[in-house]
Amino acid sequence: MPLNTEPYTGWGRVLTGTGGRLRPEKTAGLKHIDLGPAVGALRSYGDAALNEKPSVDMTRLDRMLAFDAETGVLEAEAGVPLTTLLDTFGPRGWMPAVVPGTGYATLGGAIAADVHGKNHHAAGSFGQHVLSVRLIGADGVAREVSETAEPDVFRATLGGMGLTGIIESARIQMMACPSMLVDVHERRMPNLAAYMEAFEDSTATFSVGWIDATGTGAKLGRGILEEAEFATRETPFWKPRKPPKPVPFNAPGFALAAPVVRTFNQLYYSRISTTGRKPTKPIAAFFHPLDGLIGWNKLYGKRGFHQFQCVLPTESAALTLDAMLREIGQSGLAAPLAVLKKMGPGRAGPLSFPMAGYTLAVDFTNRPGAAPLVNRLIAQTVDAGGRIYLAKDSLAEAQQMAAMYPELEGFRATLRALDPAGLFETDLARRLNIRGMQ
């Protein structure tokens, strides 16, 4: 099987994978390759999918294999994009129980990063809805792991960033999808305190907030809270989305200069009237607002960008968020894309990101000052007892890893038994010494 030696990047486009990719198009192809870590749609931002040795691109093993319309249990190959599941089964009343911010992420990637969605506070993380995984181990043999068969390996695979082996296929429990539309309620949040209070009071099935990361002073932490419920009335005439449009070229550097972003954010904030508004949207547009713009990462220009995403424990979240937003606001480095959300405790594996508290995600164009700022924010996260999302990170350091992920030692022990030679090691694992071999 030919190796595509073309360098490739994650979604943030700052770091580069140099080991090339093999791409089997049939299941049998997996039996005749030199094993390496699996990669999917390359929607993780940093180096989670990057490797200095060959990786295995799973995007062509993307078939749905079985579905039970009574129970909503689906079996599919790892490469299937979540948007395919939404489009195929939504109109029949089922959807993945957890959908992340992009529908282009693959099933395998969603399991490996134990992704969360806008219903995390109630539904938990993606891995909590996985019934079993067909995992190819270091011996090249595929086997089924679940809560009953090798539960340690199963749990380590959920959120295990691909380090336990290649996820060939999985069985997941989908949830009822009563409508292809959601009724959204968008409200202005004038400052951080009001914002967090609204999250605490929210009873909505889905909730997420845009936050103006350029806000300072009285406007610090202002934003727009979006809450949503499935539309209860009959879906009038649901039809598939319009085909997405590509971003044709890398945006120039000044496109995201500080005054531009401040102006944009002011307009974006003001577009919601003081009394709020209640649009009805197709679920795909609500879950994946940016998927209509293929390659939106090019808007950050060819130097790429960092996304900082942390989760902070509830008790100290207000204090830490206030300090972080001050620092970000003063830096003038933030991009418009910034998200605040309250998370529940749901997590599936030892390296899963979620914890009960608040998650903040902010994009920073990769320009001078951005990396040091993100490093300071990571340090603040560690001090606050929070953690960084491995699927987004490209800057954290190895000693911070153990502080943020208390179950790391147990994960290392599982890996030592599963993959002593490090066949499935990635650039991320090397940078953060996740395998604990350095």
Place this chain on the structure above:
Amino acid sequence: MNETWIILGASSAMARAFARDMATQGDALLLCGRDTADLERDAADMALRGAAPARVFAFDTRDPESFMPILEAGRASKGVLNVAVFAGSMPEQADIDADPSLVAGVVTDNFTAAAAFLMAIAPEMEARGAGVVVGIGSVAGDRGRLGNYVYGAAKAGFHTFLSGFRNRMGRSGVQVLTVKPGFVDTSMTWGLEGMFLVASPSDVAADIRRAIKKRRNVIYTPWFWIGIMTIIRTIPERIFKKLQI
């Protein structure tokens, strides 16, 4: 309303993308190829997308016996019967240069097997007076080049066959569509040097779907290859023979 599609070479990335589109429309699919175990996974996938139903047949271009059950199933189908030929092979030209006995196989895989199959199913389609034949050719068939002239010659043969076949089948109301893809992101091109403007299989499938709807005869996909190939075809032979393109 629902139609039947015989898909030859159904494991190829382009065939898979096209068959998925047809499955979503609710058409019946006969998925034909060598790796039947893998095709069963595709059949399950197509059924979940809406195919009614998707069945798998062993098909080997080098084994005419394998055509029979497919032809029978095609004849037994109800309503409009269509055929799409995606089967093909592209060994390295250097390998063929070293072992000329490979030529016959390349010609079989890319041309004569498909021609024999289509001629065998033609009377059935003529009798039904409707249907579509999609033949996947290649821009490589437009002019013989140093890099892959045996493959190109086989595809050129297939183009010429489809042209005559169109002349015949058009009289019975059957559309014959010749598709000439440029570089497509498939296992044939994965990792090859010098690829540019690579199209995704689903883009090609969408172009085929549009061309069927518009009852086109020959298309290039993506469309701009018609410009590239027009230039390549007009280069005088005395210059062309010295080029390395």
